[in-house]
Amino acid sequence: MAKISQRFSQTVAPTGTTFVVGILDTDICGPSQPRVMGVRGEMVHNSGSGWSPVYVTDNLSLMSIGFLLGRPDDAVIWRGPKKNGMIKQFLTEVDWGELDYLLIDTPPGTSDEHISAVQYLRATGLTGALVVTTPQEVSLLDVRKELQFCEKLNVPVIGVIENMSLFVCPNCKTRSEIFPATTGGAAQMCKDLSVPMLGSLPLDPILARCCDDGRDFLAELPASPAVTALKDIVDSQ
Structure with a gap:
């Protein structure tokens, strides 16, 4: 993840x-x-x-x-x-x-x-499975199958994280919906299937660059919206 x-x-x-x-x-x-x-x-x-x-x-x-x-x-x-x-x-x-x-x-x-x-x-x-999705229906179709897979094989679902839920501009901090949640996104899916929704992570191009370069974004971007959201998910558990 x-x-x-x-x-x-x-x-x-x-x-x-x-x-x-x-x-x-x-x-x-x-x-x-x-x-x-x-x-x-x-x-x-x-x-x-x-x-x-x-x-x-x-x-x-x-x-x-x-x-x-x-x-x-x-x-x-x-x-x-x-x-x-x-x-x-x-x-x-x-x-x-x-x-x-x-x-x-x-x-x-x-x-x-x-x-x-x-x-x-x-x-x-x-312990269980942590399932990651993005908001659009094309991704949710696959994730629903994954959740059904866990149910059939008796694998507990720890929860679902919605990745790239919003784009946060690194300059002006404006939030934009890059992947529209036309069916309600992960939150609606979790409600329909009665699985825990752990939280959402915004799309951050600097974080993606850190992953490409193998750099520790938690240390380099401690105040970024993505790191803040990740820490909130961890703290909530």
Whole structure:
């Protein structure tokens, strides 16, 4: 969803507490987390205890197929069984150490990656799914399917976040509706399906640039509308 850093951990955690977080990028065909986290080009190492994830900070580690490709632009053309095998390896053969949280970034839809992750984690006490959408109906159509997927597989829905709900001009701070919520947006969908609506994040081009460059927008843009909205969502939980 968004880059998580040590600073974010300290924001979420009680005073004096730092969480140890692992991020698993299960988007096999389009791994983006290495770039977003600023560790593009890093390599994973194999040892007697398994693969070692890439550490972004002392308390934040990441595993992605992006680290195993010869070049960032290499295409991964795999059928379902090979994807499933790779996700199983990520979950069972990576030396994550002692984690407080393992966050799994999945691609859109209800494909092999989602089924594999739920299947392999079912016995571990899966906390739930955090679902992200944008306001327009084209996105909500897919998200409704995702919520139905969670219901059928008994995955609790932590809540829904509406991303890019408004555009906030970085100069004049004027708010504009880039993606019109013709059917009421995420709020109406959550009301109809009786799932929690956690909040909305505005579209911020500077934040997008930070993600492209692998920079920590929470540290660089602490007063931006997007960071303020994100902190409000965290505080509300």
